[in-house]
Structures are given as structure tokens and as C-alpha cells.
Amino acid sequence: MAKFLTCITLSGGRKLNFILDKGKRRNAVLAINEGRLTVRVPERFDPAQIRTFIEQHIEWIDLNLEKSAKHSGLPVTFEDGEEIRLLGQKAIITAVPSDRYFKPRFEDGKLLIAVCGSVDHEYMVRQIQTYIVELANREITESMQRLTALMGLFPKKITVKDLSASWGRCSSNGTISINYKVAAYSKAHIDYVCIHELAHLVHMDHSADFWKLVERYCPDWKKIRGSMRSDNDEE
Structure with missing residues (x-):
């Protein structure tokens, strides 16, 4: 059985982070906890089947991710402009163009993330998770x-x-x-x-x-x- 954090690109180019849990089970199921999606699928499921399953339930996923994230305050999209909570205070994830790297820092209600060039989603996830x-x-x-x-x-x-x-x-x-x-x-x-x-x-x-x-x-x-x-x- 494998369980790990991953990211999938949906139709239209949208990227969605989730925990993929492959195991010995008959059906695929979804779960949302603390603003994070877990997709539990049978071991036989390939990436195309996983993507199809997620897209078939994307409205339910979006609705419940939003509800869960508002309460937990944890990142969901890890994107520039997302509102999260740190030590009980509102924080806006803010990508800062910079020629030099600096560690993420919280200033004036913003979680500042140094970005050189285009914004790479996996980089944003790593920086924000490490900071938290x-x-x-x-x-x-x-x-x-x-x-x-x-x-x-x-x-x-x-x-x-x-x-x-x-x-x-x-x-x-x-x-x-x-x-x-x-x-x-x-x-x-x-x-x-x-x-x-x-x-x-x-x-x-x-x-x-x-x-x-x-x-x-x-x-x-x-x-x-x-x-x-x-x-x-x-x-």
C-alpha cells in the first residue's frame, strides 16, 4: 500500500494537490480533513483513472475543500494570494519577485515567498510547508x-x-x-x-x-x- 502527497493536472490546466492512497480495496473514495484532499483508490488504478475519478467529483471536492480550509486555516492551493492562518492570524501567501533567495517570512499579514522568474507550484508547496x-x-x-x-x-x-x-x-x-x-x-x-x-x-x-x-x-x-x-x- 502506498500513500503520498502528489499533484495532478486536470482538464483546463488546473493543478490539484492531494494525498494519494493506493491499497487493497474495491472502490475509490474521497476524504477531506484539515483542508486537504485524500484520494483512496484500488491498487489497479492508473493515473488516467485517478484523474477521471477526481474530475467526476470536482464540484464536491471544491465545495468541501473550501469549507474545511476556512476552518482549519491551512493551505489548500499553496498559490499566490491564498489566505491562510498562522498562529491564529490571517496571512496572505505572497510571491515576491527576487533575484536572491530568502527564507519565507511573515510580515504585515503576508507570508512572503521569494520567487525568481515564473512561479513554480511545487517550489511554493515546499517553501510554505517548510515554513509551517x-x-x-x-x-x-x-x-x-x-x-x-x-x-x-x-x-x-x-x-x-x-x-x-x-x-x-x-x-x-x-x-x-x-x-x-x-x-x-x-x-x-x-x-x-x-x-x-x-x-x-x-x-x-x-x-x-x-x-x-x-x-x-x-x-x-x-x-x-x-x-x-x-x-x-x-x-
């Missing part, structure tokens, strides 16, 4: 350093990664993983996710005692959690 991952690592690291000291709880290991169905995970051996996509949310949201997972070092369930511990360090956890639950949930 680095932002997430920096903010999660800062939150964890501060909160572990405050709570007196220290995980065995902390990783920042792409979690498909949760904002965070805490394993029984004390390893915590945080979804890099929390970078779209405010610092208070990031703190909440970290507090939630640190609390699991004491309570591996979601018992009343667990929530009391969370509330001790995040009094507004119900409001914050409610604003994130339609994207992902915590474990």
Missing part, C-alpha cells in the same frame, strides 16, 4: 519548555509530526507527539494541546481527574477545545 513545520517546531518547543517546568511533568520524548486524526498523542511509555498543524492556531491553542498531552502522563484516560488537571493550567480549555474539535481531536 519550522514555525510549529519553534512554538511547540517553547510551549513545552515552559509548561513542563510549570507542571512538573516531563515526557520521555517530544516529537512534532503530521498526525492524521489528532492534535496530540501520549503513549504509555511517556512519549508525546504534537501535530505540526497546530501552527495555524493561536499560542493559547498550542499551549492547550501541550497541557492536554502532558496531563496524560498522569492520567492516560479522559477521566474527571484528568480534566481537573488540564483546567488547573488551562482554565479556558472547554472554549479552546471546542474551537478545534471539528478539525481534529486529542488523545
Whole structure:
């Protein structure tokens, strides 16, 4: 079974990014989560069949991608002018013609991407994704350093990664993983996710005692959690 991020050119020249998931299944299905499309197809499907399947459902895809992206704040098209959210603030992806490369940076409500010559879509995707991952690592690291000291709880290991169905995970051996996509949310949201997972070092369930511990360090956890639950949930 193969699962990877790819891009396809549709009729009319439009490019669409999606996660292709090939596996042992009878039918092709679509799924959208956090503003990202996943296309699950049988192993026998060739590129032409995949393209046809997507084009047959393009209206549904466009409608639901827009709904999901508005809530998650994550990039969908990765194109110049797309509105996303970084640390809870609106950011417009902005391609900046430049003879010299500079790392993507956020200034005055814009995520600036250096472009030499024509705008290459794959380049834009790499630059934006790298920026978001680095932002997430920096903010999660800062939150964890501060909160572990405050709570007196220290995980065995902390990783920042792409979690498909949760904002965070805490394993029984004390390893915590945080979804890099929390970078779209405010610092208070990031703190909440970290507090939630640190609390699991004491309570591996979601018992009343667990929530009391969370509330001790995040009094507004119900409001914050409610604003994130339609994207992902915590474990």
C-alpha cells in the first residue's frame, strides 16, 4: 500500500494537490480533513483513472475543500494570494519577485515567498510547508519548555509530526507527539494541546481527574477545545 502527497493536472490546466492512497480495496473514495484532499483508490488504478475519478467529483471536492480550509486555516492551493492562518492570524501567501533567495517570512499579514522568474507550484508547496513545520517546531518547543517546568511533568520524548486524526498523542511509555498543524492556531491553542498531552502522563484516560488537571493550567480549555474539535481531536 502506498500513500503520498502528489499533484495532478486536470482538464483546463488546473493543478490539484492531494494525498494519494493506493491499497487493497474495491472502490475509490474521497476524504477531506484539515483542508486537504485524500484520494483512496484500488491498487489497479492508473493515473488516467485517478484523474477521471477526481474530475467526476470536482464540484464536491471544491465545495468541501473550501469549507474545511476556512476552518482549519491551512493551505489548500499553496498559490499566490491564498489566505491562510498562522498562529491564529490571517496571512496572505505572497510571491515576491527576487533575484536572491530568502527564507519565507511573515510580515504585515503576508507570508512572503521569494520567487525568481515564473512561479513554480511545487517550489511554493515546499517553501510554505517548510515554513509551517519550522514555525510549529519553534512554538511547540517553547510551549513545552515552559509548561513542563510549570507542571512538573516531563515526557520521555517530544516529537512534532503530521498526525492524521489528532492534535496530540501520549503513549504509555511517556512519549508525546504534537501535530505540526497546530501552527495555524493561536499560542493559547498550542499551549492547550501541550497541557492536554502532558496531563496524560498522569492520567492516560479522559477521566474527571484528568480534566481537573488540564483546567488547573488551562482554565479556558472547554472554549479552546471546542474551537478545534471539528478539525481534529486529542488523545
